[in-house]
Amino acid sequence: MNQLSIGFIGAGDISVLHAEAIEKIDGAQLTGLWNITDNLAEEKCKLFGCKKYDSAEELVNDPSIDAVFVLTNLESHHHYTCLALEAGKHVYVEKPVGVNQTEIREMVAAADSAGVICMPGHNYIYEPGVIRAKELLDSGKLGKLVSLYVMYNIEHPEEVAARYPGVIRQILTHHAYISLYLGGQPSVVSAMKSTIHYEEIPQEDLAMVTMQMQSGALAHLCASFAADDHAGDPWTVMIKLIGTKGATRYSYRDWVENTPAQVHSQTYSAYPYTILNADKYFIEECLRKGKKPLSSMEDALTSQKIIEAVERSVAEQRHVQV
Numbered sequence: 399m400n401q402l403s404i405g406f407i408g409a410g411d412i413s414v415l416h417a418e419a420i421e422k423i424d425g426a427q428l429t430g431l432w433n434i435t436d437n438l439a440e441e442k443c444k445l446f447g448c449k450k451y452d453s454a455e456e457l458v459n460d461p462s463i464d465a466v467f468v469l470t471n472l473e474s475h476h477h478y479t480c481l482a483l484e485a486g487k488h489v490y491v492e493k494p495v496g497v498n499q500t501e502i503r504e505m506v507a508a509a510d511s512a513g514v515i516c517m518p519g520h521n522y523i524y525e526p527g528v529i530r531a532k533e534l535l536d537s538g539k540l541g542k543l544v545s546l547y548v549m550y551n552i553e554h555p556e557e558v559a560a561r562y563p564g565v566i567r568q569i570l571t572h573h574a575y576i577s578l579y580l581g582g583q584p585s586v587v588s589a590m591k592s593t594i595h596y597e598e599i600p601q602e603d604l605a606m607v608t609m610q611m612q613s614g615a616l617a618h619l620c621a622s623f624a625a626d627d628h629a630g631d632p633w634t635v636m637i638k639l640i641g642t643k644g645a646t647r648y649s650y651r652d653w654v655e656n657t658p659a660q661v662h663s664q665t666y667s668a669y670p671y672t673i674l675n676a677d678k679y680f681i682e683e684c685l686r687k688g689k690k691p692l693s694s695m696e697d698a699l700t701s702q703k704i705i706e707a708v709e710r711s712v713a714e715q716r717h718v719q720v
Contacts, residue, residue, distance in 0.1 A: 404420055404429060405431060434470075458485040465681075468490070491519060502702055515684050539643065540645065546637075548619045551620065565603060569621035
């Protein structure tokens with residue numbers, strides 16, 4: 399697999415970052431894409447310099463395609479992932495992986511049956527600062543984990559947030575797999591949500607979770623589209639671990655450009671590197687060397703259990719066992 403041909407199913411905003419990442423990976427090429435909206439597919443094919451397929455079926459059945467990136471909306475991940483897996487293609491599926499646990503289990507079964515790799519788009523796991531934090535914990539240099547914080551505070555306009563299912567599914571899914579990777583298995587969650595600045599859409603723009611890990615450590619998770627944090631040492635996107643012997647962190651603020659992005663008030667330039675790192679691991683380590691993803695589909699299933707426990711906690715106003 400020195401030369402790898404990639405196909406995209408889906409041509410939304412995230413496809414741009416994946417296309418830029420693949421262009422930087424030696425021996426990998428974006429061959430083509432399909433999108434349910436044809437004019438967007440044409441636009442992105444011109445931008446990426448790749449082929450436009452007439453259907454998802456045509457793409458996954460193209461013998462020249464080695465792997466498929468499923469970059470569609472959450473509700474269609476299961477359909478297109480299974481379609482590609484059953485065609486014998488390796489798959490990178492964006493998060494959230496599935497709508498429910500059953501969908502994720504069926505993806506796992508399809509990958510096992512076809513003997514191919516299915517990797518969830520758990521991009522933060524592949525950031526060097528997060529990998530370093532894991533290594534520091536595992537080596538004992540941070541001592542016993544006391545607390546874990548995963549914070550996200552980036553204002554999103556209502557017209558943008560309308561495309562998403564709410565911050566619990568859209569953002570806290572990241573927090574769930576990060577907590578699992580760094581803190582181990584959770585035992586109990588307690589959560590609240592709110593809608594602060596949206597006037598027309600029903601989705602929550604703020605959610606907070608307190609989670610107890612099986613180790614006894616506590617995690618605090620925050621996901622907010624309601625407001626930016628421009629205070630000193632802002633919690634724009636922050637992962638912080640505190641142990642009995644030391645602490646470490648990863649932050650979006652490590653590289654910020656003072657120019658407005660398409661949606662955000664500033665350009666958080668550290669973020670695209672998480673996509674590049676995840677794509678490189680999928681292509682160079684998983685596909686070429688046969689390694690397992692750092693965060694597996696089984697981890698995606700546990701993350702889904704966490705999200706569903708969060709939703710029950712909000713609905714029932716109580717602690718919920720994971």
